[in-house]
Amino acid sequence: MNAVFLMLMGLGAMALGYFVYSKFICEKIFKVDPNFRTPAHELQDGVDYVPTNKYILWGHHFTSVAGAAPILGPAIAVIWGWVPAFLWVVFGTIFFAGVHDAGAIWASSRNKARSIGALTGDIVGNRARSIFMIVIFLVLLMVNAVFAVVIANQLINFPSAPLPVWGAIVVALIIGQLIYRKVIGLLMVTVLGVSALYAMIYLGPMLPFSLPAETMLGLSDRQSWIVLLFVYAAIASLLPVWVLLQPRDYINGIQLFIGLGLLYGAVLIASPDVVAPAFNTEVPEGTPSLIPLLFVTIACGAISGFHGLVASGTTSKQLDKEPDVRFVGYFGAVGEGALALAAIIAVSAGFATLADWQAIYHNFGEGGVAAFIRGGANILQQGLGLDTVMAQTLLTVMVVLFAGTTMDTGLRLQRYIFQEWGSIYRIGWMQKTLPATLLAVGCCLLLAFGAGGDGAGGMLIWPLFGTTNQLLAGLTLLVITVMLVKLGRPMWYTLAPLLFLLCMTTLGLLIQLKSFYDNEDWFLFTLDIIILAAAILVILESSSALTKQIKANKAVVDKS
Amino acid sequence: MKLDAIKAWFRQASFYAEEAYHAPYRSAIARAQREQDDLFMLLVFSEMMGVPNPASYYTLELQPILLERFHDWHQRMGMEHSPLDHFRCC
Numbered sequence: 001m002n003a004v005f006l007m008l009m010g011l012g013a014m015a016l017g018y019f020v021y022s023k024f025i026c027e028k029i030f031k032v033d034p035n036f037r038t039p040a041h042e043l044q045d046g047v048d049y050v051p052t053n054k055y056i057l058w059g060h061h062f063t064s065v066a067g068a069a070p071i072l073g074p075a076i077a078v079i080w081g082w083v084p085a086f087l088w089v090v091f092g093t094i095f096f097a098g099v100h101d102a103g104a105i106w107a108s109s110r111n112k113a114r115s116i117g118a119l120t121g122d123i124v125g126n127r128a129r130s131i132f133m134i135v136i137f138l139v140l141l142m143v144n145a146v147f148a149v150v151i152a153n154q155l156i157n158f159p160s161a162p163l164p165v166w167g168a169i170v171v172a173l174i175i176g177q178l179i180y181r182k183v184i185g186l187l188m189v190t191v192l193g194v195s196a197l198y199a200m201i202y203l204g205p206m207l208p209f210s211l212p213a214e215t216m217l218g219l220s221d222r223q224s225w226i227v228l229l230f231v232y233a234a235i236a237s238l239l240p241v242w243v244l245l246q247p248r249d250y251i252n253g254i255q256l257f258i259g260l261g262l263l264y265g266a267v268l269i270a271s272p273d274v275v276a277p278a279f280n281t282e283v284p285e286g287t288p289s290l291i292p293l294l295f296v297t298i299a300c301g302a303i304s305g306f307h308g309l310v311a312s313g314t315t316s317k318q319l320d321k322e323p324d325v326r327f328v329g330y331f332g333a334v335g336e337g338a339l340a341l342a343a344i345i346a347v348s349a350g351f352a353t354l355a356d357w358q359a360i361y362h363n364f365g366e367g368g369v370a371a372f373i374r375g376g377a378n379i380l381q382q383g384l385g386l387d388t389v390m391a392q393t394l395l396t397v398m399v400v401l402f403a404g405t406t407m408d409t410g411l412r413l414q415r416y417i418f419q420e421w422g423s424i425y426r427i428g429w430m431q432k433t434l435p436a437t438l439l440a441v442g443c444c445l446l447l448a449f450g451a452g453g454d455g456a457g458g459m460l461i462w463p464l465f466g467t468t469n470q471l472l473a474g475l476t477l478l479v480i481t482v483m484l485v486k487l488g489r490p491m492w493y494t495l496a497p498l499l500f501l502l503c504m505t506t507l508g509l510l511i512q513l514k515s516f517y518d519n520e521d522w523f524l525f526t527l528d529i530i531i532l533a534a535a536i537l538v539i540l541e542s543s544s545a546l547t548k549q550i551k552a553n554k555a556v557v558d559k560s
Numbered sequence: 561m562k563l564d565a566i567k568a569w570f571r572q573a574s575f576y577a578e579e580a581y582h583a584p585y586r587s588a589i590a591r592a593q594r595e596q597d598d599l600f601m602l603l604v605f606s607e608m609m610g611v612p613n614p615a616s617y618y619t620l621e622l623q624p625i626l627l628e629r630f631h632d633w634h635q636r637m638g639m640e641h642s643p644l645d646h647f648r649c650c
Contacts, residue, residue, distance in 0.1 A: 047586075048590075050583075050586060050587075052579070052583055053579065056579040057583070059580050060580070064584065179581065240592060241588045242585065245585070246585045253580065314587070317587070318583070
């Protein structure tokens with residue numbers, strides 16, 4: 001099987017989804033109205049509510065939701081063979097993610113651009129809102145811990161990467177100042193910044209850097225990197241956004257488009273063969289069963305609750321016209337699906353032989369980002385003739401920059417949650433910025449190290465992160481479904497994905513619960529129970545909210 | 561003719577780059593700016609609310625300039641009407 005065929009099939013199906021299914025969903029189910037006055041116009045204030053060009057909004061939405069997660073998930077899930085991962089990414093994008101993202105923007109814009117969290121309170125109930133807050137907190141906690149471990153692993157695996165990875169921060173700081181002080185125009189700054197970054201990627205292999213295996217305080221190199229990353233993230237999250245986060249995000253966005261372009265271009269030119277098995281019948285011992293774990297291992301790239309937060313938190317406040325929902329939301333999900341597809345191709349066609357592939361995927365949780373970087377680099381080398389080490393550095397930088405920015409943003413959001421809790425429960429010190437940040441970092445470090453002594457266990461959390469993320473998506477789908485029922489529209493297009501997600505999440509949690517129990521991993525066992533409780537509460541809330549709404553609708557029909 | 565086309569293209573590209581850079585963070589930065597402005601308003605109008613301000617001699621001059629923002633400010637601070645008896649606003 002040739003990778004070009006895989007690529008065309010995947011991209012073709014997603015394009016079909018955009019042109020046909022999204023048109024149906026937006027016009028027949030959501031019934032988007034070009035004359036509807038969106039919150040961006042109705043509440044325009046120049047701060048939060050600003051009508052924005054749909055292409056810009058799409059770029060913003062896409063780069064906010066696309067990150068390291070749609071690479072990591074598929075790169076782990078290929079262990080079951082490429083077909084299951086491919087099908088879930090493609091069909092997940094078409095029938096789940098696209099509808100979810102577009103629906104979240106639509107639901108929010110029809111409710112004065114309130115966030116999904118607030119909408120859960122209004123439409124479903126206050127209890128659901130509390131669950132929502134806890135689920136968000138857990139998602140952020142896990143994503144920070146996992147990403148710290150992922151970055152640390154890549155910095156150790158690829159010694160050519162630390163120079164450009166940390167150098168990128170310096171570049172971002174300089175860009176931020178140049179733009180803030182309006183020294184030179186943005187286009188010029190962009191060209192200079194991107195050239196500086198790629199110059200460092202070029203220099204990286206010549207100036208490799210690795211930490212000693214045993215550093216000060218008796219920490220291993222991985223542990224030291226993790227601690228250093230959190231020190232960085234803590235400082236970065238305390239800085240005003242324009243100093244570091246904004247220029248970093250901008251460079252990441254450009255990197256994303258360059259990276260995607262290079263990868264797909266290289267696949268077209270090299271047309272490598274897929275060496276990974278279509279269905280892996282000889283999965284390594286200890287690999288959990290495909291159903292339901294596939295559906296939580298690949299969260300971002302198929303459907304992700306995190307998108308709902310972005311969609312309703314910021315995107316909906318900037319929506320110029322309601323029909324833009326289709327392009328911004330649905331096509332944003334298609335963009336992320338394309339990234340996940342690139343990851344699948346890299347890890348299934350980037351190796352010379354099946355034996356090479358099996359050598360990497362010899363254990364569940366192995367492979368992951370490192371496999372994406374190695375496989376992707378091989379394809380880049382074949383297709384574009386780039387030096388393998390340099391190609392590896394390039395992809396490492398792309399992934400690590402994403403993960404790093406997510407850590408920065410995630411820690412910032414966690415701090416806000418702590419501060420909010422501080423003000424709700426009147427805990428004075430928790431409302432202050434620094435203690436709240438330290439508390440957030442402490443929780444993340446506890447999770448990163450608690451899951452496995454040297455931080456290696458961080459990968460164990462990944463499927464748990466997936467389940468929590470899917471729960472969040474479930475809550476968003478619930479809000480959309482209840483709204484649709486209220487409006488008397490067909491509900492199955494959102495209810496079916498919701499039911500599927502809830503089933504898979506609960507099953508996944510139960511299976512993991514058993515494996516944590518068998519391994520006597522009490523820390524993750526407890527975490528799993530907390531998430532399971534949240535899942536059960538979500539299921540109960542869903543059924544009660546839906547039946548209540550359906551009954552209310554019936555009562556109205558009976559009366560008339 | 562060609563030069564004009566290039567210039568137009570360049571302007572368009574600049575516009576998209578500027579928007580791509582600023583749009584995602586517009587609200588966060590505007591909010592931070594507004595918080596600073598709010599504090600400044602408090603300093604300027606503090607004497608009127610009975611909070612002694614040693615710089616009031618200088619800030620007095622600014623009051624007419626900031627008057628336009630006064631209504632938005634007191635509403636944002638959670639006061640539906642002007643907090644000042646002798647200083648009607650709405």
